[in-house]
Amino acid sequence: MDNTNDIDAALLADISTLEGSLAQRVYQAMKEAILALDFPPGANVRKAPICEKLGVSRAPVTEAIARLANDGLVDVVPQSGTHVSYFSMDEIREGVFLREALEVATVAKVARDITDDQLKKLSRNMRLQELLVDDDDTAGFYQADEEFHHLLMEFTGFQRLPDVAQTVSLQVTRARLLLLPTPGRVAETLEEHRALFNAIRNRDELAAQREMHRHIGQLLPRIAALQAEKPELFEKQ
Amino acid sequence: MDNTNDIDAALLADISTLEGSLAQRVYQAMKEAILALDFPPGANVRKAPICEKLGVSRAPVTEAIARLANDGLVDVVPQSGTHVSYFSMDEIREGVFLREALEVATVAKVARDITDDQLKKLSRNMRLQELLVDDDDTAGFYQADEEFHHLLMEFTGFQRLPDVAQTVSLQVTRARLLLLPTPGRVAETLEEHRALFNAIRNRDELAAQREMHRHIGQLLPRIAALQAEKPELFEKQ
DNA sequence: ACTTGTCAACTAACATGTTAGAATGATAGA
DNA sequence: TCTATCATTCTAACATGTTAGTTGACAAGT
The missing domain is CATH 1.20.120.530 (GntR ligand-binding domain-like)
Known part of the structure; x- marks a missing residue:
């Protein structure tokens, strides 16, 4: 069974209908998933599944994550990983x-x-x-x-x-x-x-x-x- | 004479004394230059001179500019260019x-x-x-x-x-x-x-x-x- | 003079390769 | 059983190559 603590990228909305740059769209989709608690607090945010699901490269996903970190919705641990922030x-x-x-x-x-x-x-x-x-x-x-x-x-x-x-x-x-x-x-x-x-x-x-x-x-x-x-x-x- | 409207990257502070990621340092240095009006409103922000002056690649500069845009200190024109925002x-x-x-x-x-x-x-x-x-x-x-x-x-x-x-x-x-x-x-x-x-x-x-x-x-x-x-x-x- | 169109040069946006630091777990030693 | 070490394997951070859209200069037509 899947007992990892990773986010489920399948829960991301389709970004092809959104407007703006890819980074902007990825940001919106991820933000929505986090706010809806589809990405639960504490879950690992891994780029690879997100890139795969959304069909984009790492660059726009990286920028989206940077913005989410700025919003306090994810915590980035340098050289290690990123996880959805807990409630505080x-x-x-x-x-x-x-x-x-x-x-x-x-x-x-x-x-x-x-x-x-x-x-x-x-x-x-x-x-x-x-x-x-x-x-x-x-x-x-x-x-x-x-x-x-x-x-x-x-x-x-x-x-x-x-x-x-x-x-x-x-x-x-x-x-x-x-x-x-x-x-x-x-x-x-x-x-x-x-x-x-x-x-x-x-x-x-x-x-x-x-x-x-x-x-x-x-x-x-x-x-x-x-x-x-x-x-x-x-x-x- | 130099009658372009570009920023003068030489006015950027040395980032080697700052702490944090390169992106973070570049952001700080650029923000400081903009707030001090060393980069005057309307000036073109070109990555190349910044990269050269600071000795970093485009990636951290790009992230820094993204954050500055988020702060409203620069305006990014997609596929075209970036300029220091005017007062409003x-x-x-x-x-x-x-x-x-x-x-x-x-x-x-x-x-x-x-x-x-x-x-x-x-x-x-x-x-x-x-x-x-x-x-x-x-x-x-x-x-x-x-x-x-x-x-x-x-x-x-x-x-x-x-x-x-x-x-x-x-x-x-x-x-x-x-x-x-x-x-x-x-x-x-x-x-x-x-x-x-x-x-x-x-x-x-x-x-x-x-x-x-x-x-x-x-x-x-x-x-x-x-x-x-x-x-x-x-x-x- | 005033459009209109083409083209060259430039840029942000994106894709992808590389590097270095952190976590993890296996293994050896106590 | 517990701890310490070390190698493996992740990842973010960074570097760099590629793509595609915008701008502006200039030429040709009106």
């Missing part, structure tokens, strides 16, 4: 902190500057969220949730912000996938979004900051609970 | 926004959690700043200023924070070097730091946030004034 509560705490810093600043600016058109878009997203909660569509709500936060960042007019926010909290994103939808949590989240939306509509900067702080504050305790449930995904001390 | 007021505004978001969150946390030992370190830095202002040592003050902010981030206990803060505001760092020390500005800065320090010592989170906001708010108008003075460094519209 320290890193997750830091990710949440960074994420909150950016989101609070974002929502403050948005509350100050939002246009009627933007408010309309946000309102539409809110109604979508309500609809999805009514329909008990948890997966759909997850998407709308992401879009809600993405919209806010878009409204600042800053180009890199969404990407920076994503990058600094990649570990959080990965851990969040393990959080099974707790009964009632979806409705709670909707309430938090609604409070946020109301603060923004009222152009109440302080209230918006407070609500975002509260909203993101819900995350950490829930992730911390994971460590007890799935210790094998976390780094050894 | 949009990017600088975004850099200041991101930096402020992180610094405000940092100072809030520090005001909550600071230990006596940390307070002592910060106090020592404050006294150093005062001393340097008295001595009219502008360059020394610049360093102490950097250290002041770095200390605050260190005190959060978050490993990546200083690096993230630096990365998101690299353009700002580069532009800041052009700001000649306006008479009186150094003393003003010291006053702002003192207000910040007092708020932290009083563990007054809100005051600390307010002072940091005020402190960083001084930056943007001064950089904006640069655009009129040195339009050739800014991107063409």
Whole structure:
């Protein structure tokens, strides 16, 4: 049987449909696999199977791995090997902190500057969220949730912000996938979004900051609970 | 005469004294040259002279350039060439926004959690700043200023924070070097730091946030004034 | 003058060969 | 049984050859 600890390159998505350079495509495919936990923490990342599966040479795979290392998703051991990074509560705490810093600043600016058109878009997203909660569509709500936060960042007019926010909290994103939808949590989240939306509509900067702080504050305790449930995904001390 | 628009690889620092992989060293050396404006905005970045000057092959230089592109310090045109990126007021505004978001969150946390030992370190830095202002040592003050902010981030206990803060505001760092020390500005800065320090010592989170906001708010108008003075460094519209 | 087209030169991107350091496991010695 | 050594076999890191796309100069046509 296959009791190695290698990643299964077969789980990589087909990169021929993606755009950009080969390195960019390989990066996307690998990132997706890591975030989806198809490549589990601790697994060896070997280039050869990846090259074979994707039909590319080592160069673009090497560049992709370098970027993933930069994102903190893999750890490269010089002259030795590369493995998918473990979860680390320290890193997750830091990710949440960074994420909150950016989101609070974002929502403050948005509350100050939002246009009627933007408010309309946000309102539409809110109604979508309500609809999805009514329909008990948890997966759909997850998407709308992401879009809600993405919209806010878009409204600042800053180009890199969404990407920076994503990058600094990649570990959080990965851990969040393990959080099974707790009964009632979806409705709670909707309430938090609604409070946020109301603060923004009222152009109440302080209230918006407070609500975002509260909203993101819900995350950490829930992730911390994971460590007890799935210790094998976390780094050894 | 040499009227090409190429970078002058001779301005690169010797990498043999640096540590880490060749790629890492080349990255550091090039980043330094770009931030010091030794490689001016718009200049072509050609690999060959860099390889020759540093005595390495194209591979580590390629990786270094990839990272610089990721930092937004160079623009890579596929299949064509690479040039040092121009200043962009949009990017600088975004850099200041991101930096402020992180610094405000940092100072809030520090005001909550600071230990006596940390307070002592910060106090020592404050006294150093005062001393340097008295001595009219502008360059020394610049360093102490950097250290002041770095200390605050260190005190959060978050490993990546200083690096993230630096990365998101690299353009700002580069532009800041052009700001000649306006008479009186150094003393003003010291006053702002003192207000910040007092708020932290009083563990007054809100005051600390307010002072940091005020402190960083001084930056943007001064950089904006640069655009009129040195339009050739800014991107063409 | 103002396109349009061709071509030469250059470059990033990619492929592949080479090197050197780390992990692993077998084996010898205690 | 345990430990130390050494050789094998990995790998990342680096060097270098190859490919294909872009640019810019210049010539020919309008």
